[in-house]
Amino acid sequence: MSEMITADLVDLDLSVDTKEAAARVLAERMVALGRVTDLEGFLADVAAREAQMPTGLDGGIGIPHCRSEHVTEPTLAFGRSAAGIDFGAADGPADLIFLIAAPAGADDAHLTILSSLARQLMNAEFTSALRSVGDAAAAAALIRGDKVAAEAPEAAEAPEAAETAGASGAAGTAETVGATGSEDSAAASAAASADAAAGSTAPAGAERPFRIVAVTSCPTGIAHTYMAAESLETAGRDAGVEVVVETQGSAGFTRLDPAVIAAADGVIFAHDVPVRDKERFAGKPTVDVGVKAGINRPGELISEVRGKAERGEVTAAAAPGTPVERAGDSTEGYGTKLRKWLMSGVSYMVPFVAAGGLLIALGFAIGGYEIKSAPSVMDHFVWTQAHSWAALMFQIGAVAFGFLVPVLAGYIAYGMADRPGLVPGFVGGMIASTINAGFLGGLVAGLIAGGVVMAIQRINIPAVLRGIMPVVVIPLISSAVVGFLMFVVVGKPIASAQKAMTDWLNGLSGTNALLLGALLGLMMCFDLGGPVNKVAYTFATAGIAVANPSDSAMKIMAAVMAAGMVPPLAMALATTVRGRLFTQTERENGKAAWVLGASFISEGAIPFAAADPLRVIPASMVGGALTGALSMTFGATLRAPHGGIFVVPLIGNALLYLIAIAAGVCVSTALVVVLKGMRKQAPEAAAGNGPATGAPATAERQQPVAA
Missing domain, CATH: 3.40.50.2300 (Response regulator)
Structure with missing residues (x-):
């Protein structure tokens, strides 16, 4: 690895006024050395880190830093400002500015070296030497921990360990400061x-x-x-x-x-x-x-x-907090915790849906729909027959699907009560599958299991019994209670509700199907991977999470995936046809959005929505609603829960399905271009200084965003 800082990465006369300008000047030096591949993308990552918490420190130090995919190797750049630059420190502006760039996948050794600088900054002699050093090479050597020139003698004494090892460059930084x-x-x-x-063995009363x-x-x-x-x-x-x-x-x-x-x-x-x-x-x-x-x-x-x-x-x-409490804020309300509990179960369930659904879909694609009646591959499997391989895929997928409801219930209970909730949660989920209570039964079983365990944990147990509580008492009592409630009390009503919902879906046609498709499309595009999006996606995957899903359930899955592809594809198309309406960073994000959208990753549109939510989100929702409605109207079906264009061969009415996606993408693109164009025209019209088109890209970025 090359040296983390060289003379080319030092600016001893940093003559800028703002922290953004300082970061840009230092980052440009990194770009010139090939340490940063995309200046604007890297600066966006620096700004995002700065937005979390100001990086100014007492003592006149600014230390902007981030991990970024645009960084090729760990790099430091140093700037010294005579006037000082405000980095948000309580005691005033900073005159020593360090820009720390770490690759997104930095390993332990890289991060150890970066942490070494952080510890050095707490040394007053080190910072004093940086304020007096006279040339860039000496400053870089000082930061690396090398022996420096005579003009900075007070900083020339590296710790004895570094001198003995002859440390230099990046390794020297870590060794100079010591283990970190x-x-x-x-x-x-x-x-x-x-x-x-x-x-513990010292005499009593020893100091x-x-x-x-x-x-x-x-x-x-x-x-x-x-x-x-x-x-x-x-x-x-x-x-x-x-x-x-x-x-x-x-x-x-x-x-x-x-x-x-x-x-x-x-x-x-x-x-x-x-x-x-x-x-x-x-x-x-x-x-x-x-x-x-x-x-x-x-x-x-x-x-x-x-x-x-x-x-x-x-x-x-x-007692230790639950997984939800450990990952969040203790002041969160019950509604927020309930959503996290449910999403905990869903997040563990979705991989089973993806694996099982894709295997079953591949089985159908290779062997046809009669493959579900094939004998067990344990009894009949011929290595050279495609039909046997199709049966194998279908049967593995069906086994994976058998875990869905138990995993959902088990990990909802886990989110509520940690590991003690797993046993009653899985038991309740399996009972829900046994009595055909389905997805709704799994939700209820998980919540009941978590609640029962939490109630048991609140009981004041004698110390002598605490050791057997998590392995004997809690699993025994909670499983018995959950089993009783699921079999005798709530199981039958939930199974009836599940059957009623399935019958309703199977009966959808015409206007009802169109409206459901539009609603699911709106939900998929409302928060782009957030809770509302996940509700729609979970609703769809729950319908196909059986070995024999109904035609309506497969239509819903197709509509949901189609609508979820619209926002990133629309933003990618908009940056292509009207790039001047977007910043350079957004145009770069647009290139990635092509792949993300095609892969059914709605989050690819998040950078655009975060920058301009009042235009991007409504435009995406309109296109998503149109695509969902058209997909349902065309009768497109999908057995796989994910995959985007890569599972088109598994889609029923694939051509019409692609037309539905294209229509939604075009509508969303047109809307976002029109809305952004109106934003651009408004300031110019007010100023009366020229036409609404043709302004340079930099001028566009400086225009205020109208609400």
Whole structure:
């Protein structure tokens, strides 16, 4: 790997006024060296990271950074501004600006090197040397950790380990600063574990320092995570406190030794994303703040946690949160949690639908619809006969489909109650399949199973019985309760409701079918992969998630997939026929949208919808509704739950199906072009300074977006 920073990536006279301009100037140097392949795309990723949280730090430092698919190798660029640039720090503008670019797939070694710089920035001697260094080559050498020229003697002394190893370039950066990331956590954890063991055998009353364990994390996991760790460790040394930090960065994390946590007197969480396995730290005095507080005021945090320890304030030793709670905000309402519980089940079910549906569809395509009556391949399989292979695919797919309802119910319960919910959830889901309660039965069984387990977990159990609760008591009681309710109480009404819905779908024709297709098309295009889109998709896949789906269910699946393909294809076409209405980044996204749309990935239109939702979303919904209605009217059928144009051979009335998609794409394209054209004309008409067409692309991007 080449050096992360060279003289060509240093600008000691950064004469710009804004953080956006600073990022552009430094990024252009990366582009010139081939480290960044798409300037606008990379800057968009930098801006997106900046929007999550300002990257300015106290002490005059700006550290914009991101992981991006447009970065070819880990790269640093450094700029020094005499006037200072506002990066959102509380103490004012930054004069030292680092742009950190990490590839989207950066490995652990790359991220360790990047984290090394973050820790260096907490060293006052290092930042002082950067402010006084006189030329770009010396600045790059200083950042790399090389021996620097005499003009910056105060920074020339690299740590002894780096001198001994002769470190240089990217590796030198990591070695100069020392172990970081998971290695740093592991080493510190081992040392503290030894101290804890020694302390346990010390004479009673022996003095020992106050011990703190901390967790730091940030959305990107590249810079702030490690800067907060370094800041807390430095403040701990100054205060005579032992601080051991677990950095939960992008390269993963090494858990602190349980003995270290047990010996700690207090806990500090400095994080902007949920702390993983947070329950490990329950029952101790805890300070919970954002990651920037860990960087900017570590001494206050240490004092605060010591004060809580003196007052005996500890966090409740609660049971671990459920998967939904660990992934979200504890203040979320019940409605939000219910949606996440249901989506948890659906997300685990969909791969079974995709695998089973495609296998069954391939079986039909090769062997015809009579393949469902073929004997078991265990009894009859001829290697050279296509019919035998078709039967094999069909029968494997049918087995995969048999898991759908149990998996749905099991993982809804898992989302509610964690692993104890799996057994009653799967049991309830299998009962739903047995009594023909279908998809609706699976939903109800999962919710009942999760609720029963959560109720059992609230009971105060004697300590002697707690060990057998998760493996014996909870599975036994919850499965019995769920089984009773599904067989005796709610199973029959749900099965009747499922049958009624199936009969209604089978009876759809004419206007009813057209309206249903239009409604499903609107839902698929409303939030482009969001909850409403997923409801429509789940409704469709539930209909074909049987070995013998009805004709109406296959029509619904076809309409849903066709409508979901419209938004990205329409945006791709619009950027092709009227590229001047879109930014350079959007035009690049349009190229990818061709493939995403053709593959039935509605999310391909999200970048366009996020930039201009009031025009893109309505235009997409109109085209999607038209496509859904036409698909239902034409009687197109689809047995596969996914695949886009790649499963066209499996579609009934394929030609008319493609015409329906083309019609919706053309309508959405025309609407978005007209709406964006009106936006462009309005400012020009108001200014009275020229026609509504022909303005340069840069001018278009500067026009305000009308609401």
